[in-house]
Amino acid sequence: MAILKGVLGAAVGYALGFALVAAVQLAMGNPVGGAAPVVIGSVLATAGWLLGVGLWRAWAREWFGLEPDRETPTGPGRYFRFTTDHKVIGIQYLVTFVIVFGLAGLLAMVVRWELLTPAADLGGDAYNQVMSLHGILMVAVAVAAVLGGLGNYCVPLMIGARDMAFPRLNALSYWLVPPVAALLLTAPFVGGWDSGWTAYPPLSVVNGGGQVLFVVAIVIFGLSSILGGLNAIATILRMRAPGMTLMRMPIFVWSVLAASIISLLFTQFFAASLILVLLDRVAGTTFFEAAGGGSPLLYQHLFWFYSHPAVYVMILPGFGITLEVLAHFSRKPLFAYKGAVAGFLGIVGLSGIVWAHHMFTSGMAHFMNIPFMALTELISIPTGLVFLSALGTIWRGRLWLRTPMLFALAVLFNFAIGGVTGIYLADVATDLHLQDTYFVVAHFHYTIVGGEIFALMAGIYYWYPKITGRMYREGLGRLHAVWMFLAFQLVFLPLFVAGIHGMNRRINEYVEPLQGYNTFSSVAAFALGAVFLVALGNLAWSWARGPVAEANPWRASTLEWTTSSPPPLHNFERTPEVVGDPYPYGEPGAAHVRPVVVPTIAGGSE
Amino acid sequence: MAQAETYERRRGAMALGTAVFIGLIVLDTIEFVVARFADQLLLWMTLLALPQAGLILWFYMHVRQLWREEGH
Amino acid sequence: MAATTEHLRHEAESPAERLRTNRLGLWLFIASESFLFAALISARYYLLGTERSEHLNQPLGFLISLVLLTSSLFAYRAETAARFGDQRGFRRATATTIALGLLFMVGVVLEWREGLAFFPPSTLYGSAFFTLVGFHAFHVFTGIVALALLLWAGRDGRFGPENHWPVEGVIKYWHFVDVAWVFIFPTLYLVK
Numbered sequence: 076m077a078i079l080k081g082v083l084g085a086a087v088g089y090a091l092g093f094a095l096v097a098a099v100q101l102a103m104g105n106p107v108g109g110a111a112p113v114v115i116g117s118v119l120a121t122a123g124w125l126l127g128v129g130l131w132r133a134w135a136r137e138w139f140g141l142e143p144d145r146e147t148p149t150g151p152g153r154y155f156r157f158t159t160d161h162k163v164i165g166i167q168y169l170v171t172f173v174i175v176f177g178l179a180g181l182l183a184m185v186v187r188w189e190l191l192t193p194a195a196d197l198g199g200d201a202y203n204q205v206m207s208l209h210g211i212l213m214v215a216v217a218v219a220a221v222l223g224g225l226g227n228y229c230v231p232l233m234i235g236a237r238d239m240a241f242p243r244l245n246a247l248s249y250w251l252v253p254p255v256a257a258l259l260l261t262a263p264f265v266g267g268w269d270s271g272w273t274a275y276p277p278l279s280v281v282n283g284g285g286q287v288l289f290v291v292a293i294v295i296f297g298l299s300s301i302l303g304g305l306n307a308i309a310t311i312l313r314m315r316a317p318g319m320t321l322m323r324m325p326i327f328v329w330s331v332l333a334a335s336i337i338s339l340l341f342t343q344f345f346a347a348s349l350i351l352v353l354l355d356r357v358a359g360t361t362f363f364e365a366a367g368g369g370s371p372l373l374y375q376h377l378f379w380f381y382s383h384p385a386v387y388v389m390i391l392p393g394f395g396i397t398l399e400v401l402a403h404f405s406r407k408p409l410f411a412y413k414g415a416v417a418g419f420l421g422i423v424g425l426s427g428i429v430w431a432h433h434m435f436t437s438g439m440a441h442f443m444n445i446p447f448m449a450l451t452e453l454i455s456i457p458t459g460l461v462f463l464s465a466l467g468t469i470w471r472g473r474l475w476l477r478t479p480m481l482f483a484l485a486v487l488f489n490f491a492i493g494g495v496t497g498i499y500l501a502d503v504a505t506d507l508h509l510q511d512t513y514f515v516v517a518h519f520h521y522t523i524v525g526g527e528i529f530a531l532m533a534g535i536y537y538w539y540p541k542i543t544g545r546m547y548r549e550g551l552g553r554l555h556a557v558w559m560f561l562a563f564q565l566v567f568l569p570l571f572v573a574g575i576h577g578m579n580r581r582i583n584e585y586v587e588p589l590q591g592y593n594t595f596s597s598v599a600a601f602a603l604g605a606v607f608l609v610a611l612g613n614l615a616w617s618w619a620r621g622p623v624a625e626a627n628p629w630r631a632s633t634l635e636w637t638t639s640s641p642p643p644l645h646n647f648e649r650t651p652e653v654v655g656d657p658y659p660y661g662e663p664g665a666a667h668v669r670p671v672v673v674p675t676i677a678g679g680s681e
Numbered sequence: 682m683a684q685a686e687t688y689e690r691r692r693g694a695m696a697l698g699t700a701v702f703i704g705l706i707v708l709d710t711i712e713f714v715v716a717r718f719a720d721q722l723l724l725w726m727t728l729l730a731l732p733q734a735g736l737i738l739w740f741y742m743h744v745r746q747l748w749r750e751e752g753h
Numbered sequence: 754m755a756a757t758t759e760h761l762r763h764e765a766e767s768p769a770e771r772l773r774t775n776r777l778g779l780w781l782f783i784a785s786e787s788f789l790f791a792a793l794i795s796a797r798y799y800l801l802g803t804e805r806s807e808h809l810n811q812p813l814g815f816l817i818s819l820v821l822l823t824s825s826l827f828a829y830r831a832e833t834a835a836r837f838g839d840q841r842g843f844r845r846a847t848a849t850t851i852a853l854g855l856l857f858m859v860g861v862v863l864e865w866r867e868g869l870a871f872f873p874p875s876t877l878y879g880s881a882f883f884t885l886v887g888f889h890a891f892h893v894f895t896g897i898v899a900l901a902l903l904l905w906a907g908r909d910g911r912f913g914p915e916n917h918w919p920v921e922g923v924i925k926y927w928h929f930v931d932v933a934w935v936f937i938f939p940t941l942y943l944v945k
Contacts, residue, residue, distance in 0.1 A: 140906030240774050305781045313774040339781060340788045347792035351884070359873075360880035362796065368877040373799050377792055691837045695830060702826040709822060713815045716943035723803055726939035733935045741829050741928045746773075747780055 077156045081128030085254070088123025092116035110287045110357045117291045121254040128250050129157020134243045147644065157250060159242030160644060164249050165228025166542065169535075171252060172220035177611075179212035180604055187600040190593045195584045202583035203269035204285075210272035211259060211289070215296060217389040217523050222338070223249065223303055225534045226331045226392060228542060230307065232635035232642060233325045235316025235651040235668075240309035244302055251299035258292035271581060273378065276363035276371045280355045287356065290349045297346040300388075304338035307331055316634070318653035323667070325633045325657045326402070326409055326416075330395025333419040334388045337426060341384045348377035375437055379430035387426045389523055390490075391419055393530035394461050397486045400533050401468045403631045404480035408658040410467025414460045421457030429454065435503050436510045444503045451501040458494060462487070477629075478552030482533035485560045489525025493518060496571065511581075514574025517567045525563060532559070532610075539614065540624030544641045547621060551613040558606045565599035632667045633657055701740045708733050775918055783929045786892075790933050793888060794940050797881040803944045806878045808871035810864060814942040817860035818934065821893075824853035825931045828900075828924045835920045838913045843920070847904050850927065854897045861890050882941055889937055892930045899923045 096112040126135060136143045148156050153163050154170075185205050189197045197205070227245065231238055239245045262268060266283030279286050311332045315324070352374070354360040361367025363374050394415075402409040409415065431439060431447040465487055474480065496518045499505040509515060532555070540546050570578075573592035578585055585593065627636040638647050652669045659665035712729040719725055738744045766774070827850040834842030865883070872879040903912075903923050912920050 138902050138906065140909070140911070241778055244778075301785050305778060305785065308781055309774060309778045313770075313777060339785050343785055343789040344792045347789055347796075351796065354874075354880075354884060358883075359875050360884060361875055361877055362800065362880050362884075367875060367880075368800070369880070370800060373796055376799065377796065380792075687837060691833065691839075694833045694837075698826060698829040698833065701829075702822065705822045705825075706819065709815070709818055712939060712943065713811070713818075716811075716939070716945070722939075722944045726944050730935050730939055734932045737825060737928050737932050737935070741825055742925050742932075744780075746776055 077128050081124045081250075081253075084123030084125070084127025085120040086123070088119035088121070089116040091123075092119035095119075110284065110353075113284075113287060114291055114353065114357060117254075117258060117288065121251070121295055124254055125247065125250055130247060130250070133157055133159070133246070149644075157246050159238065159246050161227050161231050161239045161242065161245060162542075162642065162646075164245050165224055165226075167249050168219060168227055168252075169224035169542075171249075171256075172216050172224060173611075175212050175256065176216045176220065177607070179209050179216060180607065182206075182209035182212070184601065184604050185209075187597040189583050190585070191597040192594070193585050193587055193590050197583060199583055200267075200269060203271075203581070204263055204267040206581060207268055207271050208259070208263065211293070213523075214272050214385075215255070217527055218300060218338070218385065219252070219296075219303075221392040221396070221527065221531050221534065222307070222331060222334060222388070223252075225396070225531070225538065226307060226335075227303075229538060229635055230310060230328055230331055231314065232541075232638070232646060233328050233633055234311065234314060234319050235634050235647065235653065236310060236314035237646050238314075239306050240314050241306050245306050248299045248303040248306065251295055251302075255292045255296040255299070258288045258295070262286075262288040262292075273382070274349065274352065275378075276352060276355065276374050277365070279352050280363055287353065290353045293349055294346045297342045300338045301342050304335035304342070307335040308339060311335075316651050316653055320653075322413070322416075323653055323656055325399060326412065327392070327395035327399040329416050329419055330391045330393075330398075333423045334391040336423055337384045337391075338388050341381045341427065343381075344377050345381035345385070348374055348381070351377070372434070372437060372439055375434050375439075376430070379433045380427070383430040383433065384423075384426035386519075386523065387422050389527045391422065393486065393527035394419070396530040396534040396537070397483045398461070398465060398468070399633075400479045400483040400537055401465055402658045402660075403537075403629055403633075404475045404477065404483070405469050405472025406475065406660045407468055407472045408656065408660060408662065409464060410470070411460070411464045412656070412658075415464035418457040418460030418464070421460070422454065425450065425454050425457065432501050432506075435506045448501055448503050452498065455494070455498070462491075477536075478547075478549060478556055479533045479537035481553060481556035481560075482529050482536065485556065486526055486529045486533065488560075489521055489529060489563070493521030493525055496521065509574060511579060512574035513570040513578045513580055516580050517570040517574060520567050520570075525567075529559070529563075532556070535614070537629070538635070539617075540628045541635055541640050541642070543618045543621075544624055545617050545621035546624045546628065547617040548613050551609060555606055555610045555613070558609070559603065562599055562603035562606060566596050566603050569593075569596045632659055634668055637668060697740060701736050704736055705733055708736075772918055775922065779922055779925055783925070786929065787933070790888070790936070793885050794936065797885060797940060800877055801881060804878070805941070805945055806872045806882070808867075809942055810867055811942055813860060813864055813867075814938060817857050817864070818938050820853055820857045820860065821931050821934050824850050824857065825928055827853065828927045832920055832924045835907075835912050836914055836917055840907075840910045840913075843907070843912065844904060847900055847907075851897055851900050851904070854893055854900070854927075857893060858890060858897075861886060861893075885937055885941060889930070889933055892933065896923075896927045896930050899926065 092115040093112040096115045097107045100107045100111070132144045134143055147153075147160060148158050153160070154167060158164070182205050185197070186202075186209060189195070189202055189205075195202075227239070230236075262285030265288065266285045268274070268279070268283055268286040268289050270279040270282060270286065274286065274289065311324070311328055351360070351362045355363055355369075361369045363369045363371045365371065398409055398415060429447060429451045431443055432451040435444055435447075469484075496514070500509060500515060500518060536547065536552055569592040573589050573596075576589060576592075578589050578592070624640045626639050628640075629636070634647075634651055634653070635642075637651060653667060654669050655666050657667050659667055708729055712726065712733075715725050715729065716722060827846045831843050831846035831850060834840075834846055864886070868879065868882060872882065874880055874883045900923060903919060906912075906919070
């Protein structure tokens, strides 16, 4: 019902925006049409969607001095409504982005299908559009699945809060996502776009009409990301339970805080750079057109000033989950907790001053090469601290090799490869050779998929009993972990070599001698894709039919495990009181939280 | 009695607002005049814009409330 | 089915605590917005250095700066009046702020009419000028809308010392828009 109203609102908004611009065009004696009515139409459609789906009912009425509806919907219908419960919103995020992940994964299969043989099967244009859509959808997943999904669900629970600091803003952040998906998926039908997720001009200023929808979609997604970051920071700084000092927070909460600082501030640069592209296309400005005195390089500076820090938005919460799981499943206090926190904050600090290492071959001034190389390589210091913390934690621990732990260990292996190969790309001399080859592709897939997506899987399995109140099949979980780990190595290791031999990225044809690597990688990729069917089957079936989970199946120490699975609407029966460090394993007498009665059976929120 | 005190506090707050406003106008005018005659304008403009922003942030936006409890 | 539990959510939080949380949220938003203006201002310097058009109407720019600064004074007065429960003063000062905001917009329109003739958006300076002023004017416009809503919602005298946050929030935003202009004005009109 709410969604229907939202769609209606979107239709009205689009018609209104289109008519408005068309009227202005008529009045000025210009031909009606072009991109401008579509842009304004899409923006107003988004506003109409939000108002219809619940913003008006639950919030905007207040701005006009009317009484808003403060009811919190219950029952299964709440997942399809504008609701303020952070747990519902977390699940909305997770399910949405699992679907997007599946879609983008299918596109990856198409990419690998095209690259199975050196010849072109698909055609260059179609390939470029598939590759571009795969890229941006996966970037969206990487930015929002962990932060929006697990961050939303777990952070308030882990700090002993009843909800996020701004529950309605939280709902707004989520409901901004469907328009983004709608716009991105409409784009292929109006000409598509072929400039990858990076949308570099001059191509992005002159290519197909889908680029306009891409820009509008990403600006809206940026807004969602900024508001989500804002909310997470305010929640972590203001909503902690008594006794929960900053240095007693579970490490995952720290990683969310660090990532949120980046998305709050830097996302504006991505929005700005894309809006300038839009203005070049629609309003006739000349920011990026060399003919008018503009500079395509300006785009790359603005773009990477966000998009390099964005990779830390992706990986930091991944590190957080990894350390969290390693501590609980090694049954040891997190090693060098303060070092890991310093590592996170050090990464945030450095993230804003390394962007131009993406531009060594772009034609920027040469004097910038060496400073950016040095600054980039400095990042290995805070990253090293995080690794030190991880290795120290498992060192002589009693490892409990359940599914989450297997994924967390895989993150360590994968990210070590991703990190070490990054040094060759940060180094100007080797980057000149490797830039825009499959070495780069393999590198960032090792960091983002091998790091963050593996961590996302660890997190999903780890918190699955808390979120669903059911237990998944452990055997299938382990199968998923091992299979995904092996297949992943087989997909991307050969691509490093192909890259070193000069295989360019973003091409659909390649020379004969590179076929071996590609065919191998493609076959492995199909195997990697297939494992998600197993995972999906396990998780979906267990949600409906799995055995009921206890409140604390892992016997873990942090706050989210002291309440029922799933937690009641208000999270805790009594506000918990924190008395010590988050991982008091093996320390006699130590405790994180003052003992509370733990319900042993699920008491759902329904 | 309490009413008189409130009245005084309010008058003080309003007077502060006016004083800050005069400061802003003076700085803005200096900025405008300097821009017509001086060189090294980027430096001058930064030096003159920062105190204006500071005045607004400190007195009009009460940025101090972020780290200190309500003082008034 | 629905449970009215909104009141449970913040039962641990006193109104004073909620106020501090709201303030933090707004300041974070302002920090984020200042990155947007930083991006646009840095684009101007990247493309043009300190070069500017000779055809700019500097006195008009100065004039609208003064108008915007004056509007900040009245915004401050509106907030102070509301904090001391003076409904009439609050309404009058808010209305004045809106009027000055509209005057600023009129100035921008005059400015654009001149500018379009001398440095249209298809020139490099025009690109920077119209984009920066346009973004800022959009913020002024949203500020005017917010102030108008404040005036409308507060017509029954609901804002006062006990219910101050909506007034404080909107007016902080208005001041921020002024701060942004304090940097944009010299960037576009004065630097050479």
